[in-house]
Amino acid sequence: MATRKATSSVHPHLHLTTNRHIAVIGGGPAGLRAAEVAAGNGSRVTLYDAMPSVGRKFLIAGKSGLNLTNGESWEKFIEKYSGNELPQEQWKNILSQFDNDALRDWALKLGIETFVASSGKVFPKPVDGTIRAAPLLRRWIEKLRALGVEFKTRHRWTGFDSNGQPTFDHSGEAVTAYHDATVLALGGASWPKTGSDGGWQSILIERGIKIVPMAPANCGWEVNWPEQVLHDAEGAPMKNLLLSAGAATRRGELVITRYGLEGGPIYRLGPAIRSQTNPHVIIDFKPDMSEQELNEKMGQVTRNFVREARRRWRLDPATCALLKHLPNRGPWKTSAQLAHEVKHCRIDLTRPRPIGEAISSAGGVAWAELDENLMLQKMPTVFVAGEMIDWEAPTGGYLLQACFATGTHVGHAVSRSSI
Ligand SMILES: Cc1cc2nc3c(=O)[nH]c(=O)nc-3n(C[C@H](O)[C@H](O)[C@H](O)COP(=O)(O)OP(=O)(O)OC[C@H]3O[C@@H](n4cnc5c(N)ncnc54)[C@H](O)[C@@H]3O)c2cc1C
Incomplete structure (x- = not known):
């Protein structure tokens, strides 16, 4: 443990008085x-x-x-x-x-x-x-x-x-x-x-x-999930991801809930998310693989990219549901496009869960x-x-x-x- 003051039950320079x-x-x-x-x-x-x-x-x-x-x-x-x-x-x-x-x-x-x-x-x-x-x-x-x-x-x-x-x-x-x-x-x-x-x-x-x-603080954030995402992935974990908010990053697991996202990394990034004008996070679903490695693993695949990615990149079902159903992303024209999304998936957050x-x-x-x-x-x-x-x-x-x-x-x- 680092150098620091020895702990003591008596405060230094304390002049005690009774009857206060x-x-x-x-x-x-x-x-x-x-x-x-x-x-x-x-x-x-x-x-x-x-x-x-x-x-x-x-x-x-x-x-x-x-x-x-x-x-x-x-x-x-x-x-x-x-x-x-x-x-x-x-x-x-x-x-x-x-x-x-x-x-x-x-x-x-x-x-x-x-x-x-x-x-x-x-x-x-x-x-x-x-x-x-x-x-x-x-x-x-x-x-x-x-x-x-x-x-x-x-x-x-x-x-x-x-x-x-x-x-x-x-x-x-x-x-x-x-x-x-x-x-x-x-x-x-x-x-x-x-x-x-x-x-x-x-x-x-x-x-x-x-x-x-x-x-x-230490709370989930709300997301307007498309119904199809909830149908396929509500309650499901997305494991071993890297979450970023600005320059701050945290690794861990998130869970998709009916109202948004819960889990250690998003709790920890609370101060960074709150400081954003348009609160959002970026998820890297494969933090231990580069985009190039993802592309190499995909080989010559020309269709059914998400299905192939699930097997070749070992994506969990919740991640696949996001990649399929998040608005303004697919349908994927190339596996390289999907690999880029897997490394930089932006999720817009509407608000934190209520303080209560x-x-x-x-x-x-x-x-x-x-x-x-x-x-x-x-x-x-x-x-x-x-x-x-x-x-x-x-x-x-x-x-x-x-x-x-x-x-x-x-x-x-x-x-x-x-x-
Ligand atoms: C579900 C949950 C799990 C948690 N788990 C952990 C954990 O595992 N580890 C951890 O480090 N922290 C945890 N926390 C946080 C931790 O419990 C709080 O940070 C801590 O209790 C705060 O202590 P405090 O003494 O400042 O206030 P509090 O514990 O909130 O106590 C404040 C007291 O003031 C009283 N009070 C308020 N207003 C008035 C008033 N006007 N007049 C008289 N009395 C009043 C209240 O009745 C209350 O008894 C958890 C919190 C929650 C909600």
Whole structure:
């Protein structure tokens, strides 16, 4: 692993003080971690959440395997993050203070062993053959309670009073809570039924805080498929292709769905696709063969090009359906024309799937609003953590890692006596 700061549970230059009362609003991984660190540093912490229970999106993430972090080298790891004006050095510093090893150690201290899969993804070890998030969340909450964290669920944050104290709606009753500092960890805007509905944006915008518009990330894109493509290829995978959006490329597998395309490469190219005026991707269906090699394999074939290509170039059925039925392409007059298409197949995308369905959201509190402690410069004593800040990352464990790291950073910062 590359040179970087040694991880430590104690923040450098930290002057701890007890009896500080901290409000953490939002009980996702970022808020729970901020609460854990602040309480561990001696602060009195109350954690508020709008929902009847905390960690709902974390549990949903567990259903698809709870990919906690990624075991790849730190240089590669850190490259996965992007965002408008993401302050590279500050971001590296935040993540280095609670990195992928620290996250695995943290889980182990809760009695949850992790393993690195061949893909590099890190998961909790399965129990009875199943990876679950619930045991980890349960033990984490027990630890927080043991540290004295008080949980106040069904408390929807509604803003700040004239003294800058957070206000809540608790079952129809307006509640104000008095704290020395507030951590907002309200999440992004995907999967609103888990509680992360992005409703916090209007409250901060009213206070003059710049929010980079939230957009769906790690999501499929819509395509107007001809009916015949769906008839022949809906639900079918197109394997081992190279997908490009501008200069960005990703290899992997895509699936044709009724509404468009899903799969790792298109999720990962989200930022590049969103930056295009006319969103589109180019697929190279045979990234390991040159156009010339494809032509040579076709030999003297003079008709039924797609049928021949399926056998000679080993194209999968879904790819053949596209080559046959995409508008304005065939009928193919020569095999060379088809070979060119196989290497440069353009698919126009209409829009991303709705944000409610996305795994995560891009955008959020603009970096220009934050100081090095992730405190809102316009609202001293208010800090932010997690997905509500304007960073984004692909799936693979990078999302949760950044939520834990920003939660850790803010948890230490709010514990400092100077703030
Ligand atoms: C299907 C799915 C699978 C995923 N799988 C993975 C994975 O395997 N690996 C990975 O790294 N990431 C994964 N993610 C992403 C990851 O779960 C999120 O990035 C992460 O949960 C964000 O953490 P957070 O603490 O910032 O916010 P959240 O977890 O969204 O928590 C925010 C909390 O704030 C509360 N809240 C919101 N508004 C208010 C309000 N006004 N008042 C009070 N409380 C409020 C919400 O109720 C919620 O509890 C997945 C996401 C989804 C949807």
